[in-house]
Amino acid sequence: MKITEVRIDEDRLLRLLTDGDHEGWSAGVDTQAQLAIEQTYAGLVVGQTPMQRERIWRQLVDAGRASGLGPSSWAHVDIALWDLLGKELGLPVFRVIGGFRDRVPAYLNGNASPDAATAACDQGYWGYKFPARPGSAMVSTLQAIRAAVGDEFRLLADGRRQCTLEEALALGRDLEGVDAHWFEEPLRDSDLTGYKKLSDGLDVPVVAGTFADHSMLAGTQALTAVAVDRLRACLPRSGGITDVLKLLRGAEALGVNCELEWDRQCGPHACAHLLGAARNVEMFSADADDGGDLDLSVVDGELQIPVEPGLGHRFDGR
Amino acid sequence: MQITKATFYIHETGSEVREVRFSNRGSTQKVPPGLSGLFSHSEGMGWQHDRDITFRADAPATTYRLQLRLHTDGELDAYTDWSSGFAQGELEWEAKKVLATLMPLVVGVDTCDREYIWQRLWYAQRFFYTGRQPLDTIDRMLWDLASRQARQPVYKLLGGARARVPAYANYGGVTLDDMVASAMRVRHNGFVGAKDHSYRGVQGNAELFREVRDAVGDDFILLHDPVESYTCEEAIRIGRELERLNFGWIEEPLQDYDILGLQRLCAALDLPVLALEWIGAIGGQPFNAAPYVALQATDIVRQRGIGITGQLKVAQMAESMGVPVHGGDPHVILAVHNDPLFEAMGLVPLDDSESLDCRGRLVVEDGYMSIVHSDAPVTEPDWDEVERTAALVIV
Numbered sequence: 001m002k003i004t005e006v007r008i009d010e011d012r013l014l015r016l017l018t019d020g021d022h023e024g025w026s027a028g029v030d031t032q033a034q035l036a037i038e039q040t041y042a043g044l045v046v047g048q049t050p051m052q053r054e055r056i057w058r059q060l061v062d063a064g065r066a067s068g069l070g071p072s073s074w075a076h077v078d079i080a081l082w083d084l085l086g087k088e089l090g091l092p093v094f095r096v097i098g099g100f101r102d103r104v105p106a107y108l109n110g111n112a113s114p115d116a117a118t119a120a121c122d123q124g125y126w127g128y129k130f131p132a133r134p135g136s137a138m139v140s141t142l143q144a145i146r147a148a149v150g151d152e153f154r155l156l157a158d159g160r161r162q163c164t165l166e167e168a169l170a171l172g173r174d175l176e177g178v179d180a181h182w183f184e185e186p187l188r189d190s191d192l193t194g195y196k197k198l199s200d201g202l203d204v205p206v207v208a209g210t211f212a213d214h215s216m217l218a219g220t221q222a223l224t225a226v227a228v229d230r231l232r233a234c235l236p237r238s239g240g241i242t243d244v245l246k247l248l249r250g251a252e253a254l255g256v257n258c259e260l261e262w263d264r265q266c267g268p269h270a271c272a273h274l275l276g277a278a279r280n281v282e283m284f285s286a287d288a289d290d291g292g293d294l295d296l297s298v299v300d301g302e303l304q305i306p307v308e309p310g311l312g313h314r315f316d317g318r
Numbered sequence: 319m320q321i322t323k324a325t326f327y328i329h330e331t332g333s334e335v336r337e338v339r340f341s342n343r344g345s346t347q348k349v350p351p352g353l354s355g356l357f358s359h360s361e362g363m364g365w366q367h368d369r370d371i372t373f374r375a376d377a378p379a380t381t382y383r384l385q386l387r388l389h390t391d392g393e394l395d396a397y398t399d400w401s402s403g404f405a406q407g408e409l410e411w412e413a414k415k416v417l418a419t420l421m422p423l424v425v426g427v428d429t430c431d432r433e434y435i436w437q438r439l440w441y442a443q444r445f446f447y448t449g450r451q452p453l454d455t456i457d458r459m460l461w462d463l464a465s466r467q468a469r470q471p472v473y474k475l476l477g478g479a480r481a482r483v484p485a486y487a488n489y490g491g492v493t494l495d496d497m498v499a500s501a502m503r504v505r506h507n508g509f510v511g512a513k514d515h516s517y518r519g520v521q522g523n524a525e526l527f528r529e530v531r532d533a534v535g536d537d538f539i540l541l542h543d544p545v546e547s548y549t550c551e552e553a554i555r556i557g558r559e560l561e562r563l564n565f566g567w568i569e570e571p572l573q574d575y576d577i578l579g580l581q582r583l584c585a586a587l588d589l590p591v592l593a594l595e596w597i598g599a600i601g602g603q604p605f606n607a608a609p610y611v612a613l614q615a616t617d618i619v620r621q622r623g624i625g626i627t628g629q630l631k632v633a634q635m636a637e638s639m640g641v642p643v644h645g646g647d648p649h650v651i652l653a654v655h656n657d658p659l660f661e662a663m664g665l666v667p668l669d670d671s672e673s674l675d676c677r678g679r680l681v682v683e684d685g686y687m688s689i690v691h692s693d694a695p696v697t698e699p700d701w702d703e704v705e706r707t708a709a710l711v712i713v
Contacts, residue, residue: 051470051474051475051478052474052477052478052479053477053478054476054477054478054479054653054654054655055477055478055479055480057477058479058655089468089475091430095428095430095431096430096475097433098430098431098432098433098436098627099428099430099431099432099433099434100431100433100434100437101431101434216637216638217638217639217640219638220638220639220640221639223612224611224612224639242477245634246634246637246638247638249604249630249631249634249635249638250608250634250635250637250638250639251638252604252631252635253604253605253607253608253631253632253635254608254609254612254635255605255608277433278433279433279437
């Protein structure tokens with residue numbers, strides 16, 4: 001079986017067409033990635049088989065570097081190759097890698113409101129993530145949210161890269177005051193010195209790593225510098241399944257979690273399968289409508305990893 | 319597809335006269351002790367005088383093989399040889415211990431949930447003090463099953479980064495002349511390089527390597543493995559000589575436990591330092607290998623991951639941190655980019671008369687290692703026959 005054509009449909013679905021029974025898909029290709037795929041990657045992939053996935057990945061990385069492109073540019077091609085491989089083997093992608101679990105605890109994303117946090121708690125989610133801003137007003141908001149959800153529920157604060165180091169330290173102490181579960185990306189991307197000081201100083205785990213250079217090497221170097229308590233990667237911004245899997249393994253060997261995020265255009269499928277294959281990720285990042293449009297179901301606060309062959313995407317008529 | 323049940327079979331495999339033999343030539347070529355004081359002999363930790371110690375049984379004894387089968391609810395089962403020995407009763411009770419302690423962690427799990435089983439058996443190593451063998455064996459069984467199901471060799475399921483990898487072989491001998499002739503034979507056999515295990519100390523080794531480099535020429539990889547026989551000071555001195563002679567790496571120069579010494583050595587030398595074979599053999603990779611890389615206490619990681627899954631973790635950890643690995647399973651080596659050389663135990667030519675199947679077969683020739691295979695299925699054991707002929711079935 002060989003890949004015969006690379007096509008991007010109008011609804012932004014990347015399709016690897018083959019001379020066999022299956023196609024490989026990745027959804028939500030943006031115009032930048034589309035340009036990179038058409039100009040740089042498509043010619044590389046045609047004629048190859050997903051049984052050489054790792055070799056192709058290396059070719060993508062090298063071709064990307066030569067064209068000044070980063071991991072997000074080849075991510076969709078890699079994701080589609082995994083989808084194709086899974087379909088070819090008749091296995092869901094997480095079991096091609098080697099399954100760890102078929103359901104994963106999920107937290108819900110929302111705004112900093114006690115009512116929304118309580119609703120997430122009542123729906124069975126394992127945690128609730130909301131934006132946290134520096135300033136005295138935040139303290140009362142944090143206390144109100146904690147009072148509403150009780151002592152056990154996980155509260156995750158997203159710093160949105162808006163803080164100075166001083167502000168992040170102060171906000172981090174406020175978060176410790178309400179026993180927050182983690183403090184995500186308060187500082188500007190790639191500020192390793194700042195992150196080092198912050199994670200040394202704070203008890204609340206500092207989670208960061210979707211930096212400007214999203215490669216796995218940038219990620220592990222943040223870990224070896226002990227600049228973050230948990231790493232963070234985003235599909236497809238940090239690369240495809242191959243890139244992020246390597247990052248997960250590097251973090252695992254260093255005894256650290258690598259929490260995963262996913263791009264809303266691309267969808268959560270690739271992320272879900274990595275969650276199914278790795279031990280060192282705690283929770284799935286869910287939106288309120290995940291059960292509907294995205295064909296993925298969160299049942300009683302747990303994401304059910306798709307068990308159909310490949311990634312488990314469904315697209316009408318294709 | 320689920321693992322539904324585990325069965326052990328004990329098979330009689332023949333008979334053998336048991337023997338333990340240790341022989342060592344006396345020191346034909348004494349060298350002065352190095353600073354480490356560990357090695358004073360050209361063959362390592364040998365004795366000053368000839369030794370020949372033999373224990374031999376009076377009569378042949380029956381030999382046995384213990385085989386594990388993991389039944390599944392699919393068409394294929396997973397199976398492997400678990401251990402062997404001369405005492406059926408010992409194998410029987412070893413099997414019962416595994417059935418009691420480990421199989422409850424495996425039975426009922428999907429055959430493709432290798433990561434779950436790997437993680438569970440990883441911790442079982444600690445709780446039951448199993449050592450690395452059960453995890454290693456069971457993980458390989460499951461990859462073998464996946465390979466037979468997909469009719470693809472394991473290295474392709476892992477990503478198939480490369481079709482072949484350059485190979486080197488080891489050389490040795492008692493005298494310098496032996497060593498040079500041995501290195502030349504390796505070169506003559508088409509290998510891209512050769513590695514010694516020489517404990518002659520800094521002066522003796524430097525003299526040896528100058529002669530070897532002279533003989534093999536410049537376009538041949540030379541690697542030095544002193545097997546932890548230097549102090550850090552000695553390793554820096556020999557390292558400089560190796561750099562002049564354009565060696566590829568120095569392997570296990572110090573004890574793996576000497577993290578500060580390794581850091582100092584890595585910082586001092588341009589020559590790559592390869593470590594972690596010994597500490598990795600105990601277990602612990604990738605978790606104890608990653609901090610060495612982070613602390614820059616090794617430039618190349620000796621691959622000692624447990625099972626295929628564990629070895630892939632080690633390779634990917636190293637890749638994600640920008641360093642190479644060396645060694646391990648040929649399937650893993652072919653599946654990754656960052657394992658530059660294959661250590662061959664000798665030539666393994668392609669035998670055309672043997673039929674190939676999807677598992678594939680190791681071939682080492684023309685300076686390369688590869689795994690040749692076909693998409694033919696593997697002939698499955700006749701389990702009824704196995705049940706009937708087994709000396710004992712343990713469930």
